[in-house]
Amino acid sequence: MEAIARLIAADPTPAELKNNAAAASAGYAYGLAAIGPGIGIGYLVGKSVEAMARQPEAAGMVRTTMFLGIAFTEALALIGFVVFILLKFA
Amino acid sequence: MIALKFPEMYEILVWKDLFPTFNKISLIAVMAVVISTVIFLLAARQDHNEAPRGVRNLAESIVEFIENGVIMQTMGRDGLGWTPFLLSMFLFIYLCNVPGIIPFLQMPATARMAVPLFLALLVWVIYNATGIKHQGFGGYFKSTLFPPGVPKALYILVTPIEFISAIIVRPFSLAVRLFANMMAGHILLVTFAVLSEALFQAKDKVLIPVGILPMFMLIFLTGFEVLVAFLQAYIFVILTAVYIGGAAHPEH
Numbered sequence: 001m002e003a004i005a006r007l008i009a010a011d012p013t014p015a016e017l018k019n020n021a022a023a024a025s026a027g028y029a030y031g032l033a034a035i036g037p038g039i040g041i042g043y044l045v046g047k048s049v050e051a052m053a054r055q056p057e058a059a060g061m062v063r064t065t066m067f068l069g070i071a072f073t074e075a076l077a078l079i080g081f082v083v084f085i086l087l088k089f090a
Numbered sequence: 091m092i093a094l095k096f097p098e099m100y101e102i103l104v105w106k107d108l109f110p111t112f113n114k115i116s117l118i119a120v121m122a123v124v125i126s127t128v129i130f131l132l133a134a135r136q137d138h139n140e141a142p143r144g145v146r147n148l149a150e151s152i153v154e155f156i157e158n159g160v161i162m163q164t165m166g167r168d169g170l171g172w173t174p175f176l177l178s179m180f181l182f183i184y185l186c187n188v189p190g191i192i193p194f195l196q197m198p199a200t201a202r203m204a205v206p207l208f209l210a211l212l213v214w215v216i217y218n219a220t221g222i223k224h225q226g227f228g229g230y231f232k233s234t235l236f237p238p239g240v241p242k243a244l245y246i247l248v249t250p251i252e253f254i255s256a257i258i259v260r261p262f263s264l265a266v267r268l269f270a271n272m273m274a275g276h277i278l279l280v281t282f283a284v285l286s287e288a289l290f291q292a293k294d295k296v297l298i299p300v301g302i303l304p305m306f307m308l309i310f311l312t313g314f315e316v317l318v319a320f321l322q323a324y325i326f327v328i329l330t331a332v333y334i335g336g337a338a339h340p341e342h
Contacts, residue, residue, distance in 0.1 A: 060163070064159075064163040064164070064328065067325055068325075068328065068329070068332065070325075071267060071329060074267065075267050078266055078267055078270035078274075079270075081270050081273075082266055082269075082270050085099075085273070089099040
């Protein structure tokens with residue numbers, strides 16, 4: 001409660017405003033960047049498991065391709081994470 | 091209330107110099123090189139007619155993993171000449187990742203941008219040089235920028251995309267993937283360690299048992315980081331193999 005009262009009472013300086021905006025947008029940046037890759041990786045791994053269950057003898061090849069696909073999809077989320085760090089700490 | 095104080099970014103990632111120009115990151119990188127060299131030197135001293143045991147067993151299984159798990163899956167038999175390069179790359183990255191979970195080291199060397207960036211630029215130079223060597227300068231750029239089987243009019247669209255993806259995005263995403271994965275894992279571990287420490291030292295006695303929850307999460311995440319350290323090294327090497335294979339034999 002004390003912290004909230006202090007927040008309401010204080011008149012934020014421009015530097016504080018900038019910090020607050022940076023922290024908030026850092027959160028949004030990572031949150032939004034995680035949506036697409038989340039769906040993509042779920043779809044990708046699901047389909048790979050399906051393929052491996054149908055043809056267990058091709059499992060090795062499917063697994064390699066799956067990791068490649070995950071690597072490419074995941075890169076988008078990780079770029080979001082780097083943006084988060086840059087906004088928050090740089 | 092608990093006194094939760096997250097350490098500054100500078101404190102998590104930047105280490106004091108052990109002696110001038112040599113800090114913990116450099117120590118881990120040097121150790122990675124020394125350990126991987128020593129493993130193979132010791133393995134080479136054993137008689138190769140006997141059944142492998144000890145260190146030689148380890149070394150042979152690593153080589154076999156690179157040959158069967160990486161090269162045969164992506165480049166085929168022609169690529170087996172790349173084994174030494176990919177092997178040393180894999181071992182270096184893996185041994186740089188693993189200190190993130192070793193007590194008292196607790197820092198993956200690849201969580202500083204310089205290490206992955208240098209490795210990615212090295213890979214970039216090597217796959218471009220391989221393409222130029224195998225297909226000639228004109229041939230390499232023709233097969234990269236003007237992929238066959240595309241209608242002529244679409245080249246206006248395809249060529250810039252191919253240029254950006256093959257020349258700029260590939261090394262960037264290689265470097266950022268490795269860096270961000272290790273960095274994210276490191277920050278995650280720090281977060282849960284700080285949280286459980288703050289709860290264990292809370293003034294309110296009710297909160298002390300709650301500290302077990304982040305503690306369990308910390309243990310679980312440490313186990314997860316073991317997997318991530320291996321997986322990132324594997325993905326880096328397999329992407330390198332795909333890029334080199336693609337530059338050497340464009341029709342695939």
